[in-house]
Amino acid sequence: MSTEDLGLPMAVPAPGLPARVRIHEVGPRDGLQNEKATVPTEVKAEFIRRLADAGLTTIEATSFVHPKWVPQLADAEALFPLVADLPVALPVLVPNERGLERALSLSADRVAVFASATESFAKANLNRTVDEALAIFDPVVRRAKDAGVHVRGYLSMCFGDPWEGPVPVAQVVRVCRALLDMGCDELSLGDTIGVATPGHVRQLLSELDAAGVPTGAVGVHFHDTYGQALANTLAALEHGVTTVDASAGGLGGCPYAKSATGNLATEDLVWMLRGLGIDTGVDLARLVATSEWMAGQLGRPSPSRTLRALSHKEQ
Structure with a gap:
């Protein structure tokens, strides 16, 4: 399947939008950590390599969380060296100093910490208060x-x-x-249960402006539970945000919303951005082929609407 075969949208740029968006691909980490079955290390490595070949320049590779908590990513030490030669950014999640040590021992040069905006989730996910978690980070x-x-x-x-x-x-x-003041280079605003709407997104981004948080340091991470992820992304782009998290094939879900579609599918994001004339550097045909391949490895179809539509056209 070539790019010409896809029937891509007509590009009609809208005023005030960024010329380029960096997609922060989270499928190999955020997506696969939610799988019930453990994906073989070699399959994960091939997935990351195919995503890089499709033009994604930031691919979150794995997590150095204790295997007891995330057994699906227990192979972090084995996986990272298999992809470390790729000419792309390969951030990894680290929950504490021990996780950072493990990542640094493999020469990882981009890491992420995972905080909560609410006390309830901090307690459920980290077994700490918000401030106690910040003190650890x-x-x-x-x-x-x-x-x-x-x-x-x-x-x-x-x-x-x-x-x-x-x-x-x-x-x-x-x-x-607090995260910015402790030295984080970039923030990712997570809509973990997918309830955000565009007005709410605009208000949060405006308040962050007022608090001196630079828009250039902000990325957005929307879930599509209520079908709002692309609308929320557009609201963020209109505000000047240029980093958007997405997951190839829509991998990953929300454990607190049983009917959740899960992460914004990278294919759906790329389709919208192409229609807006925004450059991502991603080859949609190769991305679709990669997500179809991964869906086959997992033994189930992808929830990505764009992937399903383009796969149907190919038949």
Whole structure:
């Protein structure tokens, strides 16, 4: 299947949007960590290599979380050397100083920490309060920066929490500011249960502006639980955000919303961005082929609407 065969959308640029967007591909980490079955290390490595071949320049490779908590990614030490030669950024998740040590021992040069905007999720996911978790991340970030490593700060539950409901914007801004102040180079605003809407996105981004958080340091991570991920992404682009998280084939889901579609599919994002005339550097045909291949490895179809539509056209 070639790019010409896809019937790509007509590019009609809209005023005020960025010329280029960097897609932060999270499928190999955020997507595969939610799988019930463990994916073989060699398959994960091939997945990452195919994503790089499709033009993705930032691919979150794995997580150095204790295998007890995320057994699906217990092979981090075996996987990372298999892909370390790729000419792309390969960030990895580190939960604490021990996780950072493991990553640094393999010469990882981009890491991420994972915080929460709400007390309920911090307790459920990290078994700590928000401030206790931040206190643990502070030496991790400081040590990473001392080693010349780029640090991303994930912030979950930025828009809604399954226990607490809608999350006050000021609460999110406070934790974002704390992550930035401790030295994070970049923040990723997570809509973990997919309840955000465009107005809410605009308000949060405006309040972050007012708090001195640079838009250039902000990425967005939307789930498509209620079909709002692309609309929310467009609202963020209109505000000037140029980093968007997505997962090839829509891999990954939300454990707190049983009917959730899960992560925004990279194919769906690329289709919209192409239609807006925004450059991503991604070859959609190769991306679709990669996600179809991975769906075959997992033994189930992808939820990506764009992938399904283009696969149907090929038949």
